[in-house]
Amino acid sequence: MTTASDSATVEDTVENDEEHEHISDWGYVKVALLLAVITALEVFTYFESVVDWGKALVPALLVMMVIKFGVVVAYFMHLKFDSQVFTRVFVAGLLFAIGVYLAMIMAFGFHPWEIFQE
C-alpha cells in the first residue's frame, strides 16, 4: 500500500530529476567561461603597471572570489537545484567556520579591516 509520505518521496525524486535537467552541458560550459573571465580579471589586478586599483583592490578581489565561490556551489555542485537541506547543512558549516576564525584572528590581534588598508 502506498502511503502519502511514499508518494511524496517518489514525487520529490521525480521533481529532483527534472530539476537536474535544467542545465545542459552547454550551460555548464557557459558557467565555466564566466569563471574563466572572472579569474582573468583577478589575475589582471596583479599587474599594477596596467591599472592601479588602489584601495579598491582588496574589496574587488573579495567580490570576485565570492562570485566564483557562489557560482561553483550553485551550478557545478547543483545547490541551486537540489534540496534546501543540503544548502542549510553546508552554509551552517561555512558560517560557523567564518565566525569561529574571525573571532580567533581578532583574539590574536589581527583586525580583518586592516586588509582593506594594505
Added chain:
Amino acid sequence: MEHGDEHHRSTPLSHEKLAMWAFLGSECLLFGGLISTYMLYKNKLPEGTAISPGELFDIPFTSVTTFVLLMSSLTMVLSVSSITRGDLRRNRVWLLTTALLGAVFIGGQVYEFTAFYNEGAGFTTNLWSSAFFTLTGFHGVHVSIGIVMLMSLFIGNLTGRITKASAEKVEIIGLYWHFVDIVWIVIFTIVYLFPQ
C-alpha cells in the same frame, strides 16, 4: 540510487549526499583554520629575511594551474551529466580528463614547492613558510585523494561496476572535487593575490 530504496528512507533525501554535504561543511572548519593561521603569520617575517612572499610567488604560473583546476570542475560536472544520461563512454573520457587536470595541478604545486625550497623558503624556515606549506600542502593532499577517487570511478566504469544506476556515486565524488576547487578559489585570492 534505485527507486526501490527510496521507499525505505525516513526522508526523501539521499543520505549519502547529505553525509557528503555535512562532511564538506566540516571541511570548511579545517581550511578556515589553516587560512586564518596563514593570515595571522603572513606578515610575521623575522628581521633580515632575504626573500619576501611577494618575490617568491610566480603569479602567472599559479594563474595557469588555477585555471587548470577550474576547468577540471567543468570536466567533472560533464562526467556527472554523462553518467546521468547513461553515456558510459563520455563518462570515462570526462573522469580521466578531470583526473589528468588534477594531476597537472599537483605537478605545478610540486614544481612551485621545489622552486620555493631552492630559493631558501623551506617548511621550517619561518612562520610564514610553515603556514604557507601547511595550507597549500593540505589542499594538495585533498586534490590527490580526489584523483585516487576519480581513477577508482574510471576503473569501475571500465569493469562495469559503475553504470547509470550508480550515477549518485559519481555525483558525490564530484561534490568533493568541486569543494577542492572552491577552496583553491579562496586560497588563490587570499594567499597569492592579496597585497603582500
